[in-house]
Amino acid sequence: MAITRRHLFQAGGAGLFAAPSAFGAFEQYLQPASRSAADVRKLVTCCGFCTPACGMQVTVQDGVATFVEGLPGDAHGAGHLCGKGTSSANFFYDPDRLKYPMKRTNPRRGLDDDPGFVRISWTEALDTIAEKFGGYIKNHGAESLLFLSRNSPDLLTRLINALGIVNRVDHNDICFTADQAVRKYTTGGKTWCEDFENARYIVLFGWDLVAKNKIPAVKGILAARQKGVKVIHFSTNQTATSRMASEYIPVRPGSDPAIALAMINVMLTENLFDQDFVTKYTNFHQYESEIRSHFAPYTPEWASPLCDVPADVIRRIGQEFGRARGMAPAYKKTLTANYTNATQMSHAQVILQILGGTIDREGGNYFARTHSVPGVDTVYPRPANPPKTGRRIDGRDKLFFVNDVDQGIFATLADGMLRRYPGMIKGAFINAYDVKGFPQPLRMVEALKTVEFIVTYDFLPSDTVMLSDIVLPSSHQFESNDIITRNFNAKYPQSVVRQAVAAPYFEARGTGNLVIELGKRLCPDYFKTPDGAWISGSTLLNEKTKRAGLGETFAEFRAKGIVESPAPFVPRTNFTAPNAGGKCQIYVPQFKDKGFEPLPHWHLKREQPSAAYPYYFVTYIPGTHRRNTTQNCSILHEMMPTNQVTIHPATAARHGIREGDPVRISSRVGAIELPARLSRTVREDVVLVPHGFGHRSRSLGNAANKGARDGDLIPDLTPEEMLALMDFGGSGAIMDAVVNIGRA
Amino acid sequence: MPDSSPSLLALTLAGQALLQSDPNRIAVPSGADGPLAGQIRLAQAAPDAVTQEYTRLFLNPAGVECHLWQSVHAAEPRLFGPAHHSALEWFRRFGAEPQQSNEPADHLGLLLLFYARLIEEGVPGDVTGAYFNDHIAWAAEFTSKLRQQARHPLYLALAREIQSILASGGTQAM
Ligand code: SF4
Numbered sequence: 001m002a003i004t005r006r007h008l009f010q011a012g013g014a015g016l017f018a019a020p021s022a023f024g025a026f027e028q029y030l031q032p033a034s035r036s037a038a039d040v041r042k043l044v045t046c047c048g049f050c051t052p053a054c055g056m057q058v059t060v061q062d063g064v065a066t067f068v069e070g071l072p073g074d075a076h077g078a079g080h081l082c083g084k085g086t087s088s089a090n091f092f093y094d095p096d097r098l099k100y101p102m103k104r105t106n107p108r109r110g111l112d113d114d115p116g117f118v119r120i121s122w123t124e125a126l127d128t129i130a131e132k133f134g135g136y137i138k139n140h141g142a143e144s145l146l147f148l149s150r151n152s153p154d155l156l157t158r159l160i161n162a163l164g165i166v167n168r169v170d171h172n173d174i175c176f177t178a179d180q181a182v183r184k185y186t187t188g189g190k191t192w193c194e195d196f197e198n199a200r201y202i203v204l205f206g207w208d209l210v211a212k213n214k215i216p217a218v219k220g221i222l223a224a225r226q227k228g229v230k231v232i233h234f235s236t237n238q239t240a241t242s243r244m245a246s247e248y249i250p251v252r253p254g255s256d257p258a259i260a261l262a263m264i265n266v267m268l269t270e271n272l273f274d275q276d277f278v279t280k281y282t283n284f285h286q287y288e289s290e291i292r293s294h295f296a297p298y299t300p301e302w303a304s305p306l307c308d309v310p311a312d313v314i315r316r317i318g319q320e321f322g323r324a325r326g327m328a329p330a331y332k333k334t335l336t337a338n339y340t341n342a343t344q345m346s347h348a349q350v351i352l353q354i355l356g357g358t359i360d361r362e363g364g365n366y367f368a369r370t371h372s373v374p375g376v377d378t379v380y381p382r383p384a385n386p387p388k389t390g391r392r393i394d395g396r397d398k399l400f401f402v403n404d405v406d407q408g409i410f411a412t413l414a415d416g417m418l419r420r421y422p423g424m425i426k427g428a429f430i431n432a433y434d435v436k437g438f439p440q441p442l443r444m445v446e447a448l449k450t451v452e453f454i455v456t457y458d459f460l461p462s463d464t465v466m467l468s469d470i471v472l473p474s475s476h477q478f479e480s481n482d483i484i485t486r487n488f489n490a491k492y493p494q495s496v497v498r499q500a501v502a503a504p505y506f507e508a509r510g511t512g513n514l515v516i517e518l519g520k521r522l523c524p525d526y527f528k529t530p531d532g533a534w535i536s537g538s539t540l541l542n543e544k545t546k547r548a549g550l551g552e553t554f555a556e557f558r559a560k561g562i563v564e565s566p567a568p569f570v571p572r573t574n575f576t577a578p579n580a581g582g583k584c585q586i587y588v589p590q591f592k593d594k595g596f597e598p599l600p601h602w603h604l605k606r607e608q609p610s611a612a613y614p615y616y617f618v619t620y621i622p623g624t625h626r627r628n629t630t631q632n633c634s635i636l637h638e639m640m641p642t643n644q645v646t647i648h649p650a651t652a653a654r655h656g657i658r659e660g661d662p663v664r665i666s667s668r669v670g671a672i673e674l675p676a677r678l679s680r681t682v683r684e685d686v687v688l689v690p691h692g693f694g695h696r697s698r699s700l701g702n703a704a705n706k707g708a709r710d711g712d713l714i715p716d717l718t719p720e721e722m723l724a725l726m727d728f729g730g731s732g733a734i735m736d737a738v739v740n741i742g743r744a
Numbered sequence: 745m746p747d748s749s750p751s752l753l754a755l756t757l758a759g760q761a762l763l764q765s766d767p768n769r770i771a772v773p774s775g776a777d778g779p780l781a782g783q784i785r786l787a788q789a790a791p792d793a794v795t796q797e798y799t800r801l802f803l804n805p806a807g808v809e810c811h812l813w814q815s816v817h818a819a820e821p822r823l824f825g826p827a828h829h830s831a832l833e834w835f836r837r838f839g840a841e842p843q844q845s846n847e848p849a850d851h852l853g854l855l856l857l858f859y860a861r862l863i864e865e866g867v868p869g870d871v872t873g874a875y876f877n878d879h880i881a882w883a884a885e886f887t888s889k890l891r892q893q894a895r896h897p898l899y900l901a902l903a904r905e906i907q908s909i910l911a912s913g914g915t916q917a918m
Contacts, residue, residue, distance in 0.1 A: 015838050021756075021864060030843060030854065030861075034841060035836070094822070095822060096808070117800075461807075465806075505823070
């Protein structure tokens with residue numbers, strides 16, 4: 001196209017605005033340009049998909065992220081991004097993203113009912129939510145509200161506490177509850193950083209952290225392997241982590257506690273543990289006879305038939321681990337964290353770490369050294385919170401230690417809403433959580449149908465959105481400002497900026513803004529600064545930045561991108577388990593005081609193969625996707641558009657199933673159908689299905705109706721079952737099922 | 745490319761009807777006739793039905809029938825894709841920018857209003873023709889979807905109007 005300056009400014013230099021347009025509409029929607037050429041810049045931020053928060057460099061053209069790459073020199077990503085991080089821009093610019101607040105007009109609520117959404121303003125949405133929620137609290141008490149969240153940032157927690165909400169469940173509760181309950185009373189807290197680079201021996205239970213693309217972990221394990229360090233991977237199926245390990249040892253699903261118990265037995269029997277650490281920093285000697293006699297029966301010979309690992313292999317690994325003072329990272333969760341014996345496994349795993357002398361030691365698991373970024377309650381002290389009274393819909397009050405770490409339980413929620421306290425929940429606020437994240441998602445749909453008023457705040461139109469009365473569009477990491485303290489390679493404090501590389505698009509809003517606006521309406525005294533002004537997200541962020549020593553203002557921190565405060569690693573000598581005299585606890589008297597087991601016992605996971613359902617069902621989150629949130633992203637969809645069922649060829653042959661055949665997989669609570677993929681990477685007694693697929697929301701252009709929901713096969717739980725199974729840490733139990741298969 | 749120019753009124757009304765869900769906020773010049781102008785006037789008496797239909801067709805979280813943005817009709821559908829940048833470049837070459845910076849520039853309504861202005865300002869036919877090819881011709885796919893999905897007469901009239909714009913547009917102004 002040849003455009004001359006005459007064309008551009010033919011009307012006296014003012015271009016198209018020199019004279020009014022014929023009908024006045026042009027000026028209503030377009031304005032004189034503020035610039036003549038594109039504004040292109042590179043901005044530093046960090047990935048928001050998972051916890052390493054790998055550093056990113058984003059090329060931004062006129063406020064639009066056009067290219068995403070790793071940030072050279074960044075200690076976490078080392079200049080790399082995994083497939084998810086690289087696809088961030090495609091995720092962000094998904095045409096199906098929610099754009100404006102909407103309200104439902106069709107009172108019939110179901111996955112297949114058209115909600116009849118109409119657009120409303122944010123003001124109308126917020127006023128309606130405040131009126132409804134305020135009314136429920138007044139008429140039915142705070143117990144009538146349920147807050148379900150992917151995470152609970154400090155402002156949201158302030159709102160929840162100010163309203164006296166007792167029914168809050170967030171994503172942490174799936175993966176970490178049991179581990180947190182155990183850690184509090186053993187080591188005093190989370191030792192989630194792994195010093196793989198300096199490890200002497202590594203034992204990994206289950207979780208496929210390499211395929212999950214946790215870049216810092218992958219880097220660490222590679223470095224260890226290059227140094228000749230042995231890496232053992234116990235898993236029910238061969239994964240990317242198995243391939244990177246020196247030894248992959250297939251195990252029966254849910255049996256890893258037996259291996260851990262037997263390793264402890266070997267270390268104690270042969271005195272292959274870190275005597276110095278154990279003597280100085282643990283309660284071992286106080287309870288030595290109880291500990292030794294407790295673990296005596298858990299021999300490798302006892303464990304072998306339970307886990308299908310030869311006794312001599314378990315013994316050898318126990319010995320090698322003990323001699324080398326190895327590390328056995330919990331790595332957030334193990335395979336077992338998804339079963340009802342997770343509490344026992346977490347406890348056994350912590351004991352392995354303690355006996356190896358690797359708690360907060362180089363070459364082991366250590367507490368993250370982070371900048372101390374204050375929460376909103378520190379920056380702006382609040383009035384006293386109302387007492388939290390009321391019935392717990394998830395039954396967590398029956399599990400002392402879950403209550404104690406202030407976590408919730410996912411697997412019991414539908415049971416609470418349908419059986420224990422039907423009709424109690426009147427209003428629900430769902431922050432980006434899809435029903436597919438639950439065991440028996442259709443039961444959760446039925447539970448949500450009993451709720452009078454549902455608000456969903458999300459980025460994409462999930463299946464939960466289709467059940468909602470008000471839908472609010474959330475912003476993405478590219479539209480948000482925050483301080484991210486790193487908790488992977490955190491031997492010294494490192495904070496990275498998360499900055500709004502783009503302005504919020506359409507009418508998306510960040511969580512902080514939403515919460516402050518709800519707070520103003522529902523509990524105004526809690527959302528004011530000491531001088532009586534409303535709390536503002538940007539002022540709060542400036543205060544946090546300053547108090548954490550990251551800069552005078554957030555803008556200054558943003559200009560720096562990453563702030564590192566290198567300091568020598570000083571191992572901890574005083575631990576914070578309650579009433580433990582500064583020591584780590586192997587034997588936990590507090591567990592005993594509450595009627596639970598002070599040392600880990602062997603318990604079978606709940607679901608065991610039977611004649612009707614002879615196979616273990618195993619699910620996993622493929623490295624390509626982030627739980628059930630990224631299936632609609634065009635690049636990731638192209639890489640993995642749907643799920644399949646992986647079956648061992650011998651098992652398939654018994655059922656006359658060939659590669660690609662449709663397979664019906666059934667459990668005692670449901671059935672799904674998926675195409676077969678035959679592979680020797682799974683045990684003959686395992687049926688393997690990736691999680692995250694089976695979206696039904698038809699507005700997800702790529703993901704709708706692709707694949708099947710793994711959760712349809714997984715029975716949910718009751719608090720009574722958890723107690724009977726000694727699952728007192730309230731595990732997620734999001735994988736515990738047995739199934740049968742047949743050619744569909 | 746078609747060989748006669750669409751009317752400024754048709755482009756302006758179609759552009760506004762795509763940008764505005766409330767028919768009372770669409771300016772219909774007195775004396776304007778034609779099916780779309782007639783339907784907008786009729787709808788102004790019962791605007792709620794139009795607002796609901798607008799949401800259902802273009803913004804519905806339960807499934808958008810016709811996406812309003814050109815980039816979403818590309819081989820790899822996305823918001824703020826190459827068509828957004830190209831539209832912004834076209835607008836800036838002529839000293840204009842969208843009022844709303846938080847929405848993509850390749851909204852069909854904006855593209856039609858800009859096209860009308862180029863024609864009205866007497867920009868040469870080769871230039872408007874290039875613009876037509878870059879940013880209007882794609883709307884054929886949008887229009888056929890709109891014709892299939894629209895339930896309200898205003899949007900059926902709109903689909904027909906855009907179809908005739910596509911058939912007659914692309915050359916120098918009348
Ligand atoms: S590992 Fe991948 S998804 Fe996780 S923060 Fe890094 S780039 Fe993002």
